[in-house]
């Protein structure tokens with residue numbers, strides 16, 4: 001079996017230890033010849049490497065490891081790029097959350113004016129740059145992108161690269177599947193074959209087949225309606241803030257019992273209730289800075305106290321790591337495994353536009369994803385998706401056309417936004433907050 005060289009881009013991320021853990025735990029399924037870690041922040045990059053090197057050395061003595069802030073070194077002789085960057089850092093995640101909230105609109109990492117439009121326009125140039133560098137130094141490599149907002153990024157990479165050897169992914173549906181499998185007493189999230197349609201962070205499970213071919217969704221729906229949604233064992237999802245999401249999940253199922261939702265639909269279906277529960281002085285970014293980041297810094301302190309005796313922290317489950325490694329493995333060895341991924345529609349959902357980037361099941365081959373096509377979707381879901389898709393496409397238009405008008409439309413049409421006056425105020429504040437991270441937006445009559 002061929003051995004693979006992987007570069008993790010954004011390797012200073014709090015999620016990198018999980019990816020490294022999966023890569024090495026799966027080293028017999030996805031053979032490695034080189035692991036490169038790249039980040040623009042040298043300090044964070046080395047911090048993560050310090051934490052993980054005991055595990056790397058012990059699990060795979062002799063593996064070639066490259067830790068670098070040099071692009072040529074990072075991208076040369078690579079088979080797979082795993083991208084998971086946060087352009088503008090948690091500081092701008094915080095602005096994305098707080099600016100809309102100031103005007104009574106949902107402030108969320110990947111949803112609404114901050115998460116989808118502002119973060120999207122910031123991420124697009126950074127991801128395009130990464131892909132250009134990767135293709136320059138390793139023309140045949142595959143790029144697997146987790147960087148958010150994945151829906152907007154996927155639309156931008158479709159326009160720029162036709163998504164040639166690029167796969168945009170999100171582990172949220174997989175994390176939900178882990179939860180479902182545990183509730184059903186199954187041993188892994190791969191015990192269920194999901195039928196699912198939507199956009200990223202905006203979709204629905206329509207059936208969940210077990211290995212005997214039985215649809216377990218009706219049984220699961222009853223469990224959720226009677227006892228609520230049990231949070232999965234993924235470490236991140238045990239935290240207090242995520243627990244609120246799982247509580248709300250059961251409410252969505254009560255109101256819309258036909259299918260089982262992606263948890264992110266809470267921000268669109270209950271926008272005002274979500275805003276009422278949010279605190280502008282302490283949004284999710286603050287929690288991540290105070291909790292997840294601090295935990296990583298505390299680990300590093302432990303390492304510095306005694307590098308020779310330090311043991312890398314391993315997690316019980318790492319859906320984030322397992323999913324990206326399994327997807328890469330399916331490409332590398334042409335396994336044709338079924339995953340939920342973001343692909344160009346092209347008829348998979350027959351009553352949605354062909355050029356929509358949708359999230360559906362696909363069999364992952366060495367030549368790319370082969371999406372599953374489904375019957376036409378109902379009016380409610382189609383209407384929701386068309387609205388959100390328009391907002392996402394307008395955000396990408398705004399970026400490529402440097403257009404203030406399109407950015408305003410992207411925000412005004414978003415289901416989380418009540419009026420154009422509010423949309424304009426949010427946009428003007430976001431322009432100030434993003435500074436040079438955004439292109440200079442011009443009004444139509446100024447261009």
Ligand SMILES: NC(=O)c1ccc[n+]([C@@H]2O[C@H](COP(=O)([O-])OP(=O)(O)OC[C@H]3O[C@@H](n4cnc5c(N)ncnc54)[C@H](O)[C@@H]3O)[C@@H](O)[C@H]2O)c1
Nearest residue numbers: 010012013014015040041084085086126146147148170171
């Ligand atoms: N798709 C998914 O399901 C999923 C799940 C979790 C996280 N994410 C996304 O992954 C990304 C990372 O999230 P996190 O919470 O781990 O962030 P983080 O802030 O912990 O780490 C991000 C890292 O990226 C680096 N970085 C920023 N801009 C960069 C650039 N232009 N080039 C290279 N490196 C750069 C930073 O220095 C930092 O070390 C975010 O976009 C987040 O939304 C996606």
Ligand SMILES: O=P(O)(O)OC[C@H]1O[C@H](O[C@H]2[C@H](O)[C@@H](O)[C@@H](O)O[C@@H]2CO)[C@H](O)[C@@H](O)[C@@H]1O
Nearest residue numbers: 109148170171172175234236237284288319320
């Ligand atoms: O608010 P955060 O930073 O905790 O989470 C935002 C991300 O949430 C989802 O990712 C989860 C993932 O589902 C889970 O398996 C684990 O790896 O933690 C991740 C972070 O909590 C979502 O899919 C991402 O797109 C968000 O960035």
Ligand SMILES: [Mn+2]
Nearest residue numbers: 170171172201
């Ligand atoms: Mn996601």
